[in-house]
Amino acid sequence: MALLDNLTITLLIIVFTGLVSFQGFSNYHLIDRWKHYPYRESQQKEWYRMLTSGFVHADWIHLLVNMYVLFSFGSYIESNIVNWYGNVGGRLIFLLVYMLNIILANIPTTFRQIHNPGFSSIGASGAISGLLFMTILFNPWSMFQLFFIIPIPAVLLGAGYLIYSSMAANKGQGRLDHSAHFAGALAGMALIILIHHEIVVDFFRKLVTDFPLR
Numbered sequence: 001m002a003l004l005d006n007l008t009i010t011l012l013i014i015v016f017t018g019l020v021s022f023q024g025f026s027n028y029h030l031i032d033r034w035k036h037y038p039y040r041e042s043q044q045k046e047w048y049r050m051l052t053s054g055f056v057h058a059d060w061i062h063l064l065v066n067m068y069v070l071f072s073f074g075s076y077i078e079s080n081i082v083n084w085y086g087n088v089g090g091r092l093i094f095l096l097v098y099m100l101n102i103i104l105a106n107i108p109t110t111f112r113q114i115h116n117p118g119f120s121s122i123g124a125s126g127a128i129s130g131l132l133f134m135t136i137l138f139n140p141w142s143m144f145q146l147f148f149i150i151p152i153p154a155v156l157l158g159a160g161y162l163i164y165s166s167m168a169a170n171k172g173q174g175r176l177d178h179s180a181h182f183a184g185a186l187a188g189m190a191l192i193i194l195i196h197h198e199i200v201v202d203f204f205r206k207l208v209t210d211f212p213l214r
Helices: 002-006 009-026 028-034 038-044 049-055 060-085 087-113 125-138 154-171 178-195 198-209
Strands: 143-146 150-153
Touching: 009 028, 009 049, 009 060, 009 087, 028 049, 038 049, 038 087, 049 087, 060 087, 060 125, 060 178, 087 125, 087 178, 125 154, 125 178, 125 198, 143 154, 150 154, 154 178, 178 198
Parallel strands: none
Antiparallel strands: 143 150
16 A cells, blocks of 8 residues: 555656657657647547657657656646545646646648648657756746756746747747747646636735845
8 A cells, every 4th residue: 555655646657658759769660640630630630649649759858857847746746636635636637737748749840830740849858847947836936956056946947948948939049949838838837727817816925025135
């Protein structure tokens, strides 16, 4: 029983994502079948890709970075949802929230790239952005490490992240799906507010009462 109590949904997601991604490293057909591919989704009605793309990654670095961040923020968010809705209900809700976050993060890119057969994307970054911004709602003045070195308040990091992601998405910079990062962040906040309205009041209260220069 103790083992089952410690086997969180976050850990199960990490294990499942790791196994699937590992298979994809040596079997590109798996990645090709699971990746987010708006043109193919529209033409062949393969809408399942909007979810499955969140469980495949390009390489070990891509996978390990995402899973580290998922573990860091997912465990915290899951524990809070469990406190609200109980052990079974809370874990099921967290799983649903995570999967919805993957899908919602992919929606803007679907509309942007639906006629572009050359675009596809993979990875859990959109949903992980959602978990990050849920954490910011809980603790707006907690200190994050920018580039693992520079301490910065969570709320300021979040604002900068949204501005950068929006600008990069509009400019089409690099290989990253910045639209998914931006949409995932907004979707994550919307989802946690939907299941626990009180977090909005708590967020603004903490912005004032926990302000570091008071």
